[in-house]
Amino acid sequence: MPYQSPISPGYSWYEATIGERPEYQPLDGDLSVDVVIIGGGFTGLSAAAHLAQAGTRVALIDAHRFGDGASGRNGGQLGTGQRAWGEELEGQIGFTRAKALFDLAEDAKAHLLNFAATHRIDIDYRPGQMSVVHKRRYLKSYQAHVQLMAERFGYAHLSFMDAQETAQRLGSARYFGGLRDAGTGHIHPLKLVVGTAQVAAQAGALLHEMTKATSIVSSGGKVRVTTKRGTITADKALLAVNAYGENLEPVSASHVMPIGSFIGATVPLGNDSPVIPGGESVDDSRFVVRYFRKSADGRLLFGGREIYAPGDPKDIHIPIRKQIAEIYPQLKDVEITHAWGGYVGITIPRQPFVREVMPNVIAAGGYSGHGVMLSNFVGKLYAETITGNRDRLKLFEELRIPPFPGGRRLRTPLLFLALNWYALRDRF
């Protein structure tokens, strides 16, 4: 029976193609370390790898297997910059901070690729990204964005595509135009999870899967994490549970909201398929974004359906196939071999949530669908903080992220209404 994440729906194509991967035994006993990390996704594993490499005694626990949250199951698209465009951020926080955050994201991108190359982690990297426009009226802002990024943010990898070029590069005439980013690409995320865990373990990090933190307490200069069969005492802690933290810690839980997102993998489309002949990844201009790309073996990996109501959907493949057919009518009956989902951690302004939530405990998450490169880098920046330099992590800590209104009981129904309104707006 193939392993299937118990906390995220469906069996992923990533899991199906990863092969045998090392298992890390559950914690059994008490540990005392410098740093304890809760959560074995990109954020936690990257922090563990960098801390252990710097000689810090670090232990990391995950309630399930590494990558069972968002990190092993996402769209694999690195993107560029922050989730919000540079000009949008500039309007909110001024040019200097917006540019610093843009530059940080560029560092994040370079870091991810260097880390994988240095440690010989084969992440199936494919270059190229296209952002395409589903409403004609958005075209002007996309065109202006290309120019602004080059002139004001010093990013010259974007080019504007008219409808004809978009149709050629996409293999679909469904969109009105878009932009192409030659400075980024996409990866097999679970391979990065597994590789990062191996780097961390080899550097001396103590890694434990199937070990759920049931409480975290900070008192008298020490942090104590309790699990079913042991405790971990440390000077500092990183809470890297993102959208999966449930009630473990209330401050981060009130700022980061889980939203389901779902992906389907088709059968391989064959070498003569007109679908994305250049191999780029794609996202579109909907608020409820559709994101798709070809896998290394020629499948279409198509993501898009976000569920705002609580509870896991059945038959993920049915709406996914419908969305594929809107863009590629010839694939209306295509076989979907794998369909799965996960929970994206979002914040109200769709910017990361990084905050000291109790003495010596920093929480990081809420990358709002833009966490593949950012979460890996935030892990590294957390390690930097422990080894004495908090300047770069501070850029995220200074973002003003409000809690979701409505408290624990009302926030889900309120968000459900708000996001469904946006989903409706996408259609008109």
Ligand SMILES: Cc1cc2nc3c(=O)[nH]c(=O)nc-3n(C[C@H](O)[C@H](O)[C@H](O)COP(=O)(O)OP(=O)(O)OC[C@H]3O[C@@H](n4cnc5c(N)ncnc54)[C@H](O)[C@@H]3O)c2cc1C
């Ligand atoms: C379907 C989908 C598609 C996405 N596509 C993209 C994309 O294309 N590009 C992009 O940039 N981003 C994308 N994202 C977002 C991206 O995957 C995340 O931002 C990123 O993986 C977050 O990593 P993380 O380590 O912070 O959290 P996660 O990977 O979610 O890890 C959190 C971990 O914490 C563990 N945990 C929770 N509670 C406890 C506890 N009490 N004790 C121990 N462990 C605990 C969980 O088991 C989990 O493993 C997508 C997300 C999803 C779900």
